[in-house]
Amino acid sequence: MANTHRKKRLKLGASIYPVGYHVAGWRYPGAQVDGGISLQHHVDLAQAAERGGFDFIFLADAAVIWDQNIDAVARTAWSTRFEPLTLLSALAMVTKRVGLVATVSTTYNEPYTVARKFASLDHLSGGRAGWNLVTSAAEAEAQNFNLDRHLAHADRYKRAREFVEVVTGLWDGWSDDAFLFDQQSGIYFDPAKLNILNHHGTYFSVKGPLNIPRPPQGYPVMVQAGLSDDGRELAAETAEVLFTAQPTLPDARAYYADVKARMVKYDRSPDSLNIMPGVVTVIGRSRAEAQEQEARLRSLTHPAPGLAFLSGLIGAFDLSHHPLDGPLPELPPTNGPKGRQRLLVEVARREKLTLRDLYLNIAMTSGHRLVSGTPEDIADQLEDWFVNEGCDGYNVAPPYLPGGFDDFVNLVVPHLQKRGLVRTEYEGVTLRENLGLPRPAARSHIKVSAAE
């Protein structure tokens, strides 16, 4: 077994936006155009991630098409994807070690259902499940769930906090040793090892128990993506992996220091949270080739989805009537992802970007860091933030698939392995073990308090 697990290793997630992270990635030569509903495409990507020693693959999600402007949507591949928990259950069968992280919203689901599905995936996969908790950002998603308008930002986070309490309480409903399977005595489980939750809170009343034993990992790994103040606080309290969009190292360092500092008041060690900014990777055999790729992706980007995407990230503010070669107009406050809006506006002002510059950038990166160049350049850039306390690892988002990801695994990973930054063999079996996270002990349910 390799000894890389004794060194500090950067964590890697593979963000599988089915046909690539770039708005026009599906138009890139060689892209799997129908990737969103191609099982084989996902099998190949998951197996490539495992070959590359990735900690996990990650599926973003929302229960809505990505924008209400149908002409813009019709020019992207994002109207089409598998539902994450069904897809990851299938992928569990063709992989052995890579973690399986699904996005599920606390705003439009019930905690009993979510607790049960993740417990099921964790059992199916031998302890490889992770839950990316989101509170849902799109107004339109509400309209698929009997509501005219989205829940207010603060309410979503209060609900999310109580949701997590219920879900983890349900996971703890059965002690790890509750099941005896004793044919002779006829006792299947020990009733003394069952803790009925009986939660009665502000948003939820849930009795329990789950009809599935405690997950192999205790809890599936808890993933979040908070940029806002509410989001950072919830992450500091409950997250074990944190996705974030950080365009520059100073931004990343400030965010990293802030979130890790917030963990103290929850009695958590900084090592128990892995902060993993997204990186969009453009990999060339030469720097010129990487630049050509970037130019090609820009040339394939139609203004309609570019503007719609930009508009969605800054709070559903309609930009279509503003001149493309003028500056970003003043924006009203958003009920969507607050942190993302602030970040984008700051960058636009600082770098004096036109609307066209901005949508082309955003089409490429969604506000994430772009790393571009030769495989060695990319490895340098990834190492730089890691050693300078900008992050604990990366969520790798190739602009087009599968080529963009294959290049990362085949060309960049070997450089990272040579530097001891990426494993050559998995150290453990479960996602927790591979991320170096402790397995939480089951709490007993003397009293589960409601969200404040």
Added chain:
Amino acid sequence: MANTHRKKRLKLGASIYPVGYHVAGWRYPGAQVDGGISLQHHVDLAQAAERGGFDFIFLADAAVIWDQNIDAVARTAWSTRFEPLTLLSALAMVTKRVGLVATVSTTYNEPYTVARKFASLDHLSGGRAGWNLVTSAAEAEAQNFNLDRHLAHADRYKRAREFVEVVTGLWDGWSDDAFLFDQQSGIYFDPAKLNILNHHGTYFSVKGPLNIPRPPQGYPVMVQAGLSDDGRELAAETAEVLFTAQPTLPDARAYYADVKARMVKYDRSPDSLNIMPGVVTVIGRSRAEAQEQEARLRSLTHPAPGLAFLSGLIGAFDLSHHPLDGPLPELPPTNGPKGRQRLLVEVARREKLTLRDLYLNIAMTSGHRLVSGTPEDIADQLEDWFVNEGCDGYNVAPPYLPGGFDDFVNLVVPHLQKRGLVRTEYEGVTLRENLGLPRPAARSHIKVSAAE
């Protein structure tokens, strides 16, 4: 290719109650005691079903442990199971033709979520998904979903009818040819082929569309289990497979004739609904061996889960204080599964059963038909109801697993194949094709009416 598909063939479902259908099945020698969370156990069963030419495997489900009497529950294996949609997504990867039917309740889920998950399973499996629609029978399930009490029976069925309307409307949101994947023009889908649902009804407001294309089968196969008047009517209108509990051929014939007659007013052909009663199968190399198996299962049945199971089926009426060797007491009306209660009471009166007789019978069959004997005896009994218009096929429920199912596939199926009643090769690719059901065309959404 075999020509059995030209004859009228009986349909077969495999009801995988993880450790067997019998209350004490998990105690039977050789039973997979931890089957509820053993993936390999389910892989073996699904592959055996496919080897036996089964139309589908079927997973019953409820989002609750099966009874609130913990000492009774602790003596069964039913507190432990995978969540069906995650499990079937995994099993889709290790099977090629067998259908995958999951139970999902319309009472504690949202139609957008359900439509999406089944569409995802249907795409993942190449068109093998089926949805067993239930309205949930257990009072206790409500308490896992923020309610003190269960929705009333009639309200559940009104909600279910509107739920189906929304779900099928969402599946029809994209025309079959909506997606162009045209890299050259940059048009991913044709906006003219998208029909926004905009449903505003009594129970649901759902805009749509789904973020996944129309399922390969158009709609996953629609399965139900209605015995009550409401249940029969909903099935006559919308079901394609109908599970039922029928203890005798006259009962089965009456039910069969009634439901098929109800289909006329919905303009449906009787062939478009497969009525498949459950059969619990006890298979011996000799009749004496089968009787020994029955006796062994009875001897393994503790009164606590026996009575709790009986009580659950007749509407959560507590039987624990009544003498075991006296008759079934008078019962109050139930808000649970009405049809099942009536049937059990009729049988008890007719056959003058004591409470002990009744719970031992119920522990064995849950009110379903018991077929017992040699493989040839079983084949005779299955053929009998089929040729006498008692059914279109069977939902096979072995009392213990995997042995009880392996015996069916290895010993009984060859007899059924010899008689031309079971296929030797799958005729089609999708579950619909193998069941001989038409693929529904997408409706356009001029107007989707609310439930009446």
